[in-house]
Amino acid sequence: MSKEDVTLDVDSDKMVKEPLTLKDGESPSKVQFVNADGKNGEVNIITPPSPKKAGLSKEELMKYANDPFWVRLRLALFVLFWIVWISMLVGAIVIIIVAPKCPPSSKLKWYQKTSAYEIDVKSFVNGLLSKFDYFSDLDIETIVLRSFLGERFTEINPKIGTFDEFDKFIEKATQKNKKVILSFDFRYTSTSHEWFNKSVNLDSDYIDYYLWKNASTNGKQKNWIRNEARNNSDSYYYVPDIGGIANQDFAVLNITNPRVKNEIREVIKFWKSKKVNGFIIENADELIPSELFEDAQNKNIEFLQSLRKYIYTKVDVTGKTGFFIDVANDSATNTYVGAPTDKISDLVISDFFRKANKTTNGKGVKEIIKNYYDSFSHWPKDSTKYGPWTGCRLSRSDKSLKSQVGEDHLSIFLMLFYMLPNCTHILTAGDEFEIDNIPNWSANETNWSTNVSQAILLKELTKMRRSNIDSLLMGETKYPIDNDDQANSDLFSIARVYPGFKGLLLIANFGEEKSIKLENANYLSGEGEVIIVSEKEKPMPKLGKVDLKAELKIGRKQAVMIQYGPIE
Structure with missing residues (x-):
């Protein structure tokens, strides 16, 4: 075995x-x-079995190390390594230099790049909730809601809608990538407001919520209204001017009262919880009546700055919520834009462009624009490229664009509006229609359509703005035509130029047909393309290529938008 x-x-x-x-x-x-x-x-x-040793011995390695062939090979590989490394370094530098830079508009906030549409709300269900396709068709990115509040600042007028409907509106706006801004006038409340009733009854917490006095000896006499119910005393409360009339159904709040300031903060906090994107404080320069307080302006500014700080430290620490102010007097815009290092708000809304009327010609338009932007003298010249940034409103709900500038100039002013520098464009509902009165925002009363000529022009302009946002919002402003010459007083031209991007040139003719030659505008390239015309039936010049160095004919009461090649 x-x-x-x-x-x-x-x-x-x-x-x-x-x-x-x-x-x-x-x-x-x-x-x-x-x-x-x-x-x-x-x-x-x-x-x-035990493994055998692998590799070369030291003696064998030294034999190869001194071999001429291997010496030359090592040297060649060493040189090749450094050639490749240096080439990669040079290539990276070249890419950094020649690669497209981040567009200048990337430095802007959302509210600076947006195109806003302001509405006096009449209904959520019959009006706003059914208009999102309309907003998208006009390329509207932000919706401003006004005149929708009830008795309190945290209520919705029951005739307009409910909170459920408002929440649905916000939800739909978010789905459609639309921003929503709410506009408030904190100057006064109605005399039926619970705050006022408590103030009349001398409730200790509310006794100074409004402006009271015991005798009508100062301020506008017509604005002091007697209220005998206030502890049977000879008391007067201060009322606001609404539509130029002292309205005794309303009482002016005492914004200097810390309790009132806190009430306003709570209002902002409440509506922010509803996921809105920004707030406009209306008549911000008149929150505290200047006829009653010698330092009213400083008190106004102090309150606005504290409210902005509260929003960004207590309500939205991300800083994405927009805080805007709307001044009642255009002359106050210069003050309320603040300074580069001492902002009062994120955006000041001005109606300066409403100074134009039916008789304004090209020279007058240039004066309105230049006077407005030249007024910001306390801003460094090099910083005006990025600010001060203002909101520019073309019209208001109390007066349509057509009734303001006339039917002949309607399209011209709309095109001019979209060429304004350093501004967020705010349209008022109805600017896109050739109407005399702003329509009611109830779908049952007005047939809204984007197929009318003015609305078609607006769609072209909003599309143009989006595709040329860097030149329009950040570019330098030039005026190619000399309006001092009487022969050119009916003409107006404005060019927006940003190095490396296509420029835009607008030429508007407020008079009869004219021929012009842009000889001294060396920032204009030789060839351009007419991309938008105000006159659709008989445009002059027509859409298409155009020689900017040759004589151009501009038709009667017409405006043309010309895009030209980038200037380095």
Whole structure:
């Protein structure tokens, strides 16, 4: 019997477990074990052979190290490595230099790049909730809601809608990528407001919520209204001018009262919880009546700055909520824009462009625009490229654009509006229609359509604005035509130029057909393209290529938008 055929009968329970150790001189392939009966057994264990040493010895390596062939190869690879490395470095530098830079508009906030549409709300269900396709068709990005509040600042007028409908509106706006801004006038409340009733009853917490006095001896006499119910005393409360008339159904709040300031903060906090994107404080320069307070302006500014700080430290620490102010007097815009390092708000809304009327010509338009922007003298000249940033409103709900500038100039002013520098364009509902009165925002009363000529022009302008946002919002402003020449007084031109981007040139003719030549405008490239015309039936010049160095004919009461190649 061979060794492989031997079978050992081992009782594992009686086995004595010992370390498998070798005795001196025994082979590592041989292991001995002992059972409980003292019988020894042997088993052979096959172990793998020891591996052979790999690689070259030092002597062999030195032989190759000194070999001329390997010396030359190593040197060639060393040189090649540095050539490749330097080439990659040079390539990276070239890419950084020649690659398109981040567009300048990337530095702007959302409210600076947006195109806003302001609405006096009449209904949520019959009006706003059904108009999102309309907003999208006009390329409107932001919706400003006005005149929708109820008795309190945290209520919705029940005739307009409910909070459920408002929430649905906000939800739909978010789905459609629209921003929503709410506009408030915190100057006064109605005399039926609970605050006023408590003030009349001399509630200690509300006694100074409004402006009271015991005798009508100062301020506008017509604005002081007697209220005998106030503790049977000879008390007068101050009322606001609404539509030029002292309205005794309303009472002016005392914004200097810390409790009133806190009430306003709570209002902002409440509506922010409804996921709105920004707030407009209306008549911000008249929150505290200047006829009653000598330092009214400073008090106004102090309150506005504190409210802005509250929003960004307590309500929205991300800084994405817009805080805007709307001044009642255009002359106050210069003051309320603040300074580059001392802002009062994120945006000041001005109606300066409403100074234009039916008789304004090209020279008059240039004066209105230049006077407005030149008024910001306290801003460094190099910083006006990025600010001060203002909101520019073309019209208001109390007066349509057509009734303001006339039917002949309607399209011209709309095109001019979209060329204004450093401003957020705010349209009033109805600017896109050739109407005399702003329509009611109830779908049952007015048929809104984007197929009328003015609305079609507006769509072209909003599309143009989006595709040329860097030149329009950040570009330098030029005036190619000299209006001092009486022959050119009916003409107006404005060019927006930003290095590396296509420029835009607008030429408007407020008079009869004229021929012009832009000889001294070296910032204009030789060839341009007419992309928008105010006159659709008989445009002059027509859409298409145009030589900017040649004589151009501009038709009667027409305006043309020309895009030209980038100037480095």
